[in-house]
Amino acid sequence: MTDGPERTDVSRLREKASTDRSALNALLDSVHVGHLGFIRAGSPVVLPTAVVRDGDRVLVHGSTGSPWLRHLAGSAAVCLAVTAMDALIVARSAFESSIRYRSAVLFGTCTSLAGEQKSHALDLITDTLIPGRVAEVRRPYERELAATLVLALPIEQWSLKLSTGWPDDDADDVAGNAWAGVVPVVTSYGAPLPAPDLRSAIPVPPSVHRL
Amino acid sequence: MTDGPERTDVSRLREKASTDRSALNALLDSVHVGHLGFIRAGSPVVLPTAVVRDGDRVLVHGSTGSPWLRHLAGSAAVCLAVTAMDALIVARSAFESSIRYRSAVLFGTCTSLAGEQKSHALDLITDTLIPGRVAEVRRPYERELAATLVLALPIEQWSLKLSTGWPDDDADDVAGNAWAGVVPVVTSYGAPLPAPDLRSAIPVPPSVHRL
Numbered sequence: 170m171t172d173g174p175e176r177t178d179v180s181r182l183r184e185k186a187s188t189d190r191s192a193l194n195a196l197l198d199s200v201h202v203g204h205l206g207f208i209r210a211g212s213p214v215v216l217p218t219a220v221v222r223d224g225d226r227v228l229v230h231g232s233t234g235s236p237w238l239r240h241l242a243g244s245a246a247v248c249l250a251v252t253a254m255d256a257l258i259v260a261r262s263a264f265e266s267s268i269r270y271r272s273a274v275l276f277g278t279c280t281s282l283a284g285e286q287k288s289h290a291l292d293l294i295t296d297t298l299i300p301g302r303v304a305e306v307r308r309p310y311e312r313e314l315a316a317t318l319v320l321a322l323p324i325e326q327w328s329l330k331l332s333t334g335w336p337d338d339d340a341d342d343v344a345g346n347a348w349a350g351v352v353p354v355v356t357s358y359g360a361p362l363p364a365p366d367l368r369s370a371i372p373v374p375p376s377v378h379r380l
Numbered sequence: 381m382t383d384g385p386e387r388t389d390v391s392r393l394r395e396k397a398s399t400d401r402s403a404l405n406a407l408l409d410s411v412h413v414g415h416l417g418f419i420r421a422g423s424p425v426v427l428p429t430a431v432v433r434d435g436d437r438v439l440v441h442g443s444t445g446s447p448w449l450r451h452l453a454g455s456a457a458v459c460l461a462v463t464a465m466d467a468l469i470v471a472r473s474a475f476e477s478s479i480r481y482r483s484a485v486l487f488g489t490c491t492s493l494a495g496e497q498k499s500h501a502l503d504l505i506t507d508t509l510i511p512g513r514v515a516e517v518r519r520p521y522e523r524e525l526a527a528t529l530v531l532a533l534p535i536e537q538w539s540l541k542l543s544t545g546w547p548d549d550d551a552d553d554v555a556g557n558a559w560a561g562v563v564p565v566v567t568s569y570g571a572p573l574p575a576p577d578l579r580s581a582i583p584v585p586p587s588v589h590r591l
Contacts, residue, residue, distance in 0.1 A: 202465050202479075204415035206426035215417035215426055215461040217483050250426040254413050259572070259588055262517050263506040264524040268413075272428050295474040306473050306558050313475040335575045347517050348585045349575040359564035361470070364546045367560055374559045377470055 187329045196271045196329070197222040197251055201298055205229065206248040207241060220251060221297040226321040227275065228282075228290050238318045242281040249275045249322055254354050260336035261347035268332065269351065275327040279320035290319045301376035398540045407482045407540070408433040408462055412509055416440065417459040418452060431462060432508040437532040438486065439493075439501050449529045453492040460486045460533055465565050471547035472558035479543065480562065486538045490531035501530045512587035 187193075203220035206213060216237060221228045227249060231238045241247055256269035282290050288309070296303045336349040343349075358380045361373050398404075414431035417424060427448060432439045438460060442449045452458055467480035493501050502525070503514045547560040554560075569591045572584050 202463060202481075204417075204426050204428075204461050204463070206415075206417035206424040206459070208419060208424050212457050212487070213417040213419050213424055213459045215415050215459045215485065217415075217461060217463040217481065219479060246423050248417070248424045248426045250415050250428060252413060252415070252428040257510065257569075257591070259510060259513070262520070262524070263502065263514065264520055264528070266506065266510070266513075268430060270413075270428065274426065276423070291474065295477065299468065299470060299477070302470070302477075303474065307553070307556075309473070309475055313473070317475070335577075342518070343577055343579075345518075346582060348582050348588065349578055350584075350588070351573045351575070352588060352591055353570035353573070354567065355570045356565065356567045358468075359566045362562045362564070364560040364562070366546075366554055368554075371557060371559050373561075377559065377561070377563060380468070380563055 185331050185333075187331050189329065192271070192331065193273055193324070193327060193329050194222065196253060196273050197227060200251050200253045203227070203229070203249050203251045205241070206250070207237070207245050209237070209240065219294065219298065220249065221294045222324075223290060223293055223321070225325075226323050228294055228319060228321055229279065230291065230294060230317055230319045233316055233318050235318070238320065241279050241320055242318060244278040244280075246278060247276070247322065251275075255333075256354055257352040258332075258334075258336055259348070259350055259352060261338040261342035261345060261349045265336055265338050265342075269334070270330075270332050272330045272332075273327060274329075275322060275324060277322050277326055279322050282319040282321055287317075287319045288314060290321070291317065294319075299376050300379065302374075305374050305376055396542050396544075398542050400540065403482070403542065404484055404535070404538060404540050405433065407464055407484050408438060408535075411462050411464045414438070414440070414460050414462045416452070417461070418448070418456050420448070420451065430505065430509065431460065432505045433535075434501060434504055434532070436536075437534050439505055439530060439532055440490065441502065441505060441528055441530045444527055444529050446529070449531065452490050452531055453529060455489040455491075457487070457489060458533065462486075466544075467565055468563040469543075469545075469547055470559070470561055470563060472549040472553035472556060472560045476547055476549050476553075480545070481541075481543050483541045484538060485540075486533060486535060488533050488537055490533050493530040493532055498528075498530045499525060501532070502528065505530075510587050511590065513585075516585050516587055
């Protein structure tokens with residue numbers, strides 16, 4: 170092992186902090202699994218949750234039977250992370266190899282929604298995850314709404330980090346024989362699979378077809 | 381809006397807790413972006429990080445310039461969540477629609493690796509993210525190792541939740557006209573893109589080709 174050629178910026182980070190609210194919105198509108206952190210009995214806890222942006226807030230929902238959601242409805246401090254992994258950055262050295270990603274981290278406290286706001290929020294969640302689905306299904310029953318908690322986290326305190334770009338190798342490595350580039354990560358939907366108990370005459374609906 | 385047909389199990393959760401260590405390993409070996417939660421100045425913080433399993437521990441790494449990694453090296457309590465979103469579960473009602481996922485949550489404190497262990501861990505991280513890459517690139521320089529922190533979180537305290545299965549609609553809804561099924565989420569790699577400064581004679585290496 171050698172010290173390698175001199176380099177003064179070895180501990181720099183490729184990522185860039187961004188204050189671009191439209192880039193934040195674009196991330197929140199394209200990734201719908203978030204990770205919600207909070208403190209329970211003095212210890213950090215992180216749980217995955219579906220997330221949907223509603224203007225200047227992010228909606229989280231779940232069962233009223235969920236202890237942690239009830240905990241968050243009581244205005245505990247939370248941190249919500251939403252991350253997209255866009256590509257592998259394959260550099261000429263292991264050290265310079267990394268990941269192209271977009272990372273949003275929001276801080277704040279949640280408000281529990283009720284009544285018309287809650288009902289509207291649930292429709293928005295459904296139509297964001299499966300656009301057009303609300304018009305294809307029955308309205309929620311009163312007991313279903315009662316069994317669901319919807320929390321809203323305001324988009325006020327947040328940070329956004331964007332790692333884009335290409336491998337940034339030492340001049341020695343660029344002159345060498347190793348390959349360098351980027352391998353995109355592609356996330357898509359596969360062909361829909363009908364439920365085992367689906368009645369045979371029912372076709373795939375437009376909302377699912379469009380996914 | 382109506383109350384809907386009676387149903388006693390309306391707040392049940394479809395997810396199942398699992399104590400299957402091999403299912404935990406399978407998840408940790410297939411998803412390499414995790415979310416690490418910790419407490420900073422009394423508040424919860426969640427940050428995304430690359431994660432790689434090394435036997436009975438999970439490796440996290442980053443720059444020594446990262447204040448939060450240095451904080452975690454000091455044995456702060458952490459919670460690491462690793463989540464796979466496998467499919468949309470499209471039920472006949474919005475209420476029953478959900479997500480097929482696998483969710484691991486690990487709790488503990490991290491140990492900072494040094495010397496041979498650290499070097500071995502970095503090779504494992506590289507070869508897990510891009511199998512075969514270590515043999516294709518030069519060894520890390522001493523200054524690169526010095527600029528990198530590698531933390532290990534033991535797989536001791538953990539919980540695993542698996543949401544598999546199909547829509548579980550009310551009998552009334554099953555008898556109705558709405559479609560139900562599952563739409564798989566597929567994550568794959570796109571075609572490799574060469575770096576702008578790549579020398580023209582260098583072909584895509586086997587490690588990247590195999591991705």
